Amino acid sequence: MKKIFRAPILNPLDENSWRFYRDGALSVDDGVVADIGEFSSVIERAGSDPEVEVLDGVVVPGFVDVHVHWVQHRVRGIFAGELLTWLQEHIWPEEARYADSELAGAAATQFYTDLLRAGTVAGMSYSSPHAEATEVAFRCMRGDWVIGNVLMAVHAPRTLTDFSLHDPDTLRVFMGRIDQAHYALTPRFAPNLTAESLAALGRVAADAGCFIQTHLAESVAELQWVRELFPDAANYTEVYDRAGLLTPKTILGHCIEMCDEEWQCIRDRGSWVAHCPTSNEALGNRRMPLERLRAYGIPFALASDIGGGPSHSMLHVMQRFLVSHRDAGVAVTPQEALYRSTKAGAQCMGRASVGGDLSAGKRADFVLLPRKSAAESIEGWFEDCLRGPAADLEQRPQGTWLRGGHVA
Ligand SMILES: [Zn+2]
Incomplete structure (x- = not known):
């Protein structure tokens, strides 16, 4: 009709x-x-x-948000502060609550309702480590989403690591139950895994040919921690690259504290950047150097990163994208803001032929x-x-x- x-x-x-x-x-x-x-x-x-x-x-x-933590939606805009303390004091206790599937179900319903109200029809989200909460996010899904359970083995409370599916065999069984067009293998960030477990995850991802999403170089303190935990690696990006986690289907959140070798590496691997201007402002991180990203021709799309970002509104993300780069003397246009929140997002999540x-x-x-x-x-x-x-x-x-x- x-x-x-x-x-x-x-x-x-x-x-x-x-x-x-x-x-x-x-x-x-x-x-x-x-x-x-x-x-x-x-x-x-x-x-x-x-x-x-x-x-x-x-x-x-409709808008596409390529980096959002749906399990942080209830606390968006409530907490701020330095990345690592913010995670430990506020975010991880909240995510631990998603062991309760009933709570997860109510939160997922609210999440999709609110996002549609704000105009977001598709995106990529991070779940908690819990298998059930992740399955709830798939069952309640409205619009078109790629979702991953965060994988966390170390340096986090056992209320989260005990539920993580980073063991390759366990992860493969779980992934077998999910349509791979909607799944992203999701190591939370390097500090929550070891070099060995990251390499094992790289092999799982290569076998499955699935999306990979993670965080990279969001804050100075995080960068320092990664240097201490992975002293053999030349830089943060190399930690992921050695594990085979950088592919054209990899989406890297933030990418702020980066050196030239790292930009070159991401470019060579064809990976994407999820640029989250509202989150970077809210957590007091530096501006993502858009001019570097452009110089290397690295593909990127915009994202809210709630709950680091205070709002799931992509209109708000576009506003801060324009304001933050203009304040730094970098030219950005409304045409680019809309494109990075729609068509580029669809391309990033493998939906170029059907959406965006x-x-x-x-x-x-x-x-x-x-x-x-x-x-x-x-x-x-x-x-x-x-x-x-x-x-x-x-x-x-x-x-x-x-x-x-x-x-x-
Ligand atoms: Zn994030």
Whole structure:
């Protein structure tokens, strides 16, 4: 059954450009975009009497968040502080609570509901170490997600390490129960594993050909700890590289405290960076050197990193992306902010052919943003959509659609 949504539509093309249809139309057939363009052309091509729904707002593709801890959603924005103390004092006790599947179920339901309300339709998330909580996240899933149970063997409370599935045989059995298109092997970060266990995980990932997600070089204190724990490695990135964990399907959160050899290594391996500007600000870490990332041509997408990030709103992430780099004198555009929160995210999580923008053949996953703005250009309008506090931005979308169906 074909349906046409009539509204202005803004569709990202690449990091420098987007296409705006002032009186636009999105033709949706069986959940998939059949046609996009100006209303007059789309209606002509559609043939006999399609159903038309007029939307009061501007349509953009649904957002993709490539690094989020769904088990930290309840405490987002509550705690801050230096990364390692923040983890030990606030985050790990919270994650330990996910041993309770009932709590996990309620939290997962709330997580997906809130993300859809904020316009996020897909992404990559870190679960707690618990197998059951991770399975709950899959069962409750709304939208398209890649999820991994964090693997933690050492330097953490037993309330977490006792549940971790880092033993290769145990992990393989668990992975066998999960659709690999939705699974990411997830070593939490180097300090929670040994060189031997990281190498074993690298072999599991190579056999499965699965996604890998982890954190890299987020803070100065973390970097110092990694130097002490892995004295043989030339740098932090080499710890993962020696274990075979850097592949084109690897997504590395943060990448702030990096030297040239490390950027070169990531580039050579084809790995992705998940750039989390709101989290970096909230935890008092430095700005991710976007200019270095660009110089090496490393692919990246934007992410909220809740609960390090204070909000799951990708509008808030885009706002801070623009402000933080502009404050440092690095040029960034609204076109790039939208692209890194949609199309680049879909590419990062292996969904380039099915999502991330509204071209024909892709899922009709979209968000309606308020049309009202005093701005004269579409760039000005989009930046107006990003203004305001995070709590407002979480509620700013006027609606979210998955496969052409209104869900929030
Ligand atoms: Zn994170």
